[in-house]
Amino acid sequence: MEPIAKVTLSCPHCKKESVFQLYRDYDSFELFFIPVAKFHKHYQALCCNCSSLFALDPAVGNAWRQGHFVAIEVRHLRSLTEPDKDFCPRCGHPLQNDFLYCPQCGCSVGAPPSPAKE
Ligand SMILES: [Zn+2]
Numbered sequence: 001m002e003p004i005a006k007v008t009l010s011c012p013h014c015k016k017e018s019v020f021q022l023y024r025d026y027d028s029f030e031l032f033f034i035p036v037a038k039f040h041k042h043y044q045a046l047c048c049n050c051s052s053l054f055a056l057d058p059a060v061g062n063a064w065r066q067g068h069f070v071a072i073e074v075r076h077l078r079s080l081t082e083p084d085k086d087f088c089p090r091c092g093h094p095l096q097n098d099f100l101y102c103p104q105c106g107c108s109v110g111a112p113p114s115p116a117k118e
């Protein structure tokens, strides 16, 4: 992928103001069938905070590539990252499903084990 630009956005995944790296896919990439899209994967945006990958609206991606720095909004992004990935509600750190505590800030994030009924 070819990096185009960096932009600060409010990430729909980790809910933080994050730096996004925008990429353009090389054309050869389109030879592969990638079953994610609906959305045409010419452009992608990577959240540098939580590493979530998004498809970027091609109209916006084209504008950026041509030097028109149009505002990028959440509606221009489509998540390509696994939907079951969780994020710490306090600091936005990505979490594995079975984490009970955030490795970054230590706050409790897991569902407490259901109390055994006796
Ligand atoms: Zn993020």
Ligand SMILES: [Zn+2]
Residues within 6 Å of the ligand: 088, 089, 090, 091, 092, 093, 102, 103, 104, 105, 106, 107
């Ligand atoms: Zn945390």
